[in-house]
Amino acid sequence: MWRAALAYGALIALLSLLLAWLDWRHVTRMWSTEAYVLAIAVIFAALGLWLGVRLTPRRRPATFVRNERALASLGISPRETEVLDLLAQGAANKVIARRLDISPNTVKTHVARLFEKLGASNRTEAIAKARELRLLP
Template sequence: MALPALKRILAYGALLAAGAFALQWLDYQRLARTRTGELYGFLIAAAFLALGVAIGVRLFAPRAAPFDGNPLAVAALGISPREMAVLRQLADGRSNKEIAAMLHVSPNTVKTHVARLLEKLDARRRTEAIARARELGLLR
């Protein structure tokens, strides 16, 4: 196919597309003028539907209950609040250095807390201490 023929085909195609667009626009204008009330009603109904869905999602979304652990077990074992903070960080898989940086203490202090937690939870390893804490309901 020659290049001028291709240009002519594209020009006719563009002209037909513009004509179809103009006819659709005119049809829309006629519809908008004759059905103004229904169009506004539809837009208002759509807005209220979106608003209702948004409010419903916020009101009826499941919320996680606050987790306070097992205060009786914490008291019985004698675990301090700082040791509980270290235990939560251990459960998240953090190292002593990371825990020390997050809690603004020295790594030796974290080692002491971990050793006391292992003793109080009757565990030999961190993983055993975390498993025992979960059994007792101290961690999620």
């Protein structure tokens, strides 16, 4: 973070020196005002484009591809994956049981196994770890 701040500070200092030099050139060589304004506009347009590219977050691919290797290495079953998907949607155990046509106790078992396999202690932590591993979109 500090390196980036120092780099941006150095860049601004360099641009300030360049503008001072351009001002001196303008005064001593009597550049036309249009050329002076054009030079400044080009510098700031280039700086704006560069900063825009650097500071704009990259978009994720539109299609989500589940990390099958992580599923296999953690030993998460297809049914547990369905439960995890519904957990990420915020569904309660009874709702998950109704949608998957299983008992609420079975849902509790699947959730407990997911917590164990993901190393989580609650639903929020399990969902966050699953997203880190690209198990959830």
